[in-house]
Amino acid sequence: MRSVVVSNVMKAYAGHPVLKGVDLAVGEGRIAALLGPSGCGKTTLLRLIAGFDRVDDGLISIDGAVVSGEGRHEPAERRRVGYVPQEGALFPHLTVAGNVGFGLARRDRTPARIAEALALVGCAALGDRYPHQLSGGQQQRVALARALAPRPRLVVLDEPFNGLDLDLRRAVAADVTATLRRTRASAILVTHDPEEAFASADLVAVMHAGRIAQAADPRTVYLTPASPEVARITGAAIFLDATVSAGRATTPLGMADLGAVAEGVNGRASLCLRPEQIVLARPDGGRAAKVVDMSFRGDHSLLTVVVDDRRLNVRAPAAFEADASGLVHLAIAGPCVAFLPS
Numbered sequence: 001m002r003s004v005v006v007s008n009v010m011k012a013y014a015g016h017p018v019l020k021g022v023d024l025a026v027g028e029g030r031i032a033a034l035l036g037p038s039g040c041g042k043t044t045l046l047r048l049i050a051g052f053d054r055v056d057d058g059l060i061s062i063d064g065a066v067v068s069g070e071g072r073h074e075p076a077e078r079r080r081v082g083y084v085p086q087e088g089a090l091f092p093h094l095t096v097a098g099n100v101g102f103g104l105a106r107r108d109r110t111p112a113r114i115a116e117a118l119a120l121v122g123c124a125a126l127g128d129r130y131p132h133q134l135s136g137g138q139q140q141r142v143a144l145a146r147a148l149a150p151r152p153r154l155v156v157l158d159e160p161f162n163g164l165d166l167d168l169r170r171a172v173a174a175d176v177t178a179t180l181r182r183t184r185a186s187a188i189l190v191t192h193d194p195e196e197a198f199a200s201a202d203l204v205a206v207m208h209a210g211r212i213a214q215a216a217d218p219r220t221v222y223l224t225p226a227s228p229e230v231a232r233i234t235g236a237a238i239f240l241d242a243t244v245s246a247g248r249a250t251t252p253l254g255m256a257d258l259g260a261v262a263e264g265v266n267g268r269a270s271l272c273l274r275p276e277q278i279v280l281a282r283p284d285g286g287r288a289a290k291v292v293d294m295s296f297r298g299d300h301s302l303l304t305v306v307v308d309d310r311r312l313n314v315r316a317p318a319a320f321e322a323d324a325s326g327l328v329h330l331a332i333a334g335p336c337v338a339f340l341p342s
């Protein structure tokens with residue numbers, strides 16, 4: 001059963017198209033991450049799903065019922081979609097309990113329901129505090145409790161961890177994901193952080209130029225991106241000129257195995273690698289490259305090397321030291337993806 005289905009949704013602001021035919025399906029109890037660069041339309045799509053705005057064209061259905069499109073626009077308060085907005089989302093003049101109770105219908109606004117929602121996010125003891133008396137992580141947990149309190153069919157979260165520093169961000173994201181899984185809520189999380197998307201979601205929907213460019217499990221989008229843009233949005237990507245023949249690519253760094261080949265690619269191609277796929281090799285098993293810079297990064301050393309006039313960044317072990325020749329030998333590890341030359 002699909003919890004949310006978005007089909008061919010279009011939205012323009014003042015004649016400027018933002019969503020140009022978005023398709024997305026999120027299964028019941030699944031967590032999807034909507035990943036894309038700033039301004040690509042992630043918030044716009046979330047607002048359409050929550051019902052805060054109307055679609056220009058296309059359909060949105062939740063649990064099998066059309067909520068947007070075909071002349072219908074179910075109002076936000078009837079969609080049973082919990083919304084966790086960007087930072088600063090709590091009402092400052094209400095206590096934590098008041099904030100959580102705010103979204104509940106009057107008959108449901110009982111101390112027991114509020115306590116239940118706060119317990120879900122591990123904040124049972126904080127009901128009497130005001131938002132300014134909470135840490136950033138606690139504020140985001142309370143914002144999730146407020147969204148979960150009415151027992152929604154779907155929870156949508158718009159970059160909820162943006163205001164938190166990196167360590168806290170990872171921890172709060174893990175807690176929030178665990179809570180969503182415990183409550184078996186379907187969820188859509190907007191983020192521009194690939195690692196957050198991979199760690200949190202069953203399905204990563206990569207948004208580019210007003211459409212979903214690829215939607216698949218995290219491993220698939222990272223290891224076999226559907227386009228060069230998807231490769232760049234989902235992490236660091238290095239592109240090498242290559243010649244493709246019989247499932248292998250010849251590159252300035254030697255031969256590479258191909259895991260996926262974009263349609264129509266044969267002969268000249270652009271090979272897409274992740275940084276960790278360029279590895280140090282023995283002299284007899286790799287191409288020589290000149291080390292022109294080295295920067296110690298704690299868990300690894302980042303080498304800048306030149307091979308065939310091309311500068312590349314390569315990760316080496318933290319303890320790496322260049323020998324007197326100033327050369328390293330490089331090879332390509334693991335299957336790569338080939339695209340048409342750009």
Ligand SMILES: Nc1ncnc2c1ncn2[C@@H]1O[C@H](COP(=O)(O)OP(=O)(O)OP(=O)(O)O)[C@@H](O)[C@H]1O
Pocket residue numbers: 013014018036037038039040041042043044045192
């Ligand atoms: N109400 C509006 N009126 C006019 N233009 C809008 C409106 N809302 C969004 N836009 C425009 O639509 C585009 C997409 O905005 P949106 O907020 O959906 O992007 P986003 O991917 O969520 O970006 P970010 O990651 O920076 O939040 C932007 O160019 C934005 O300026």
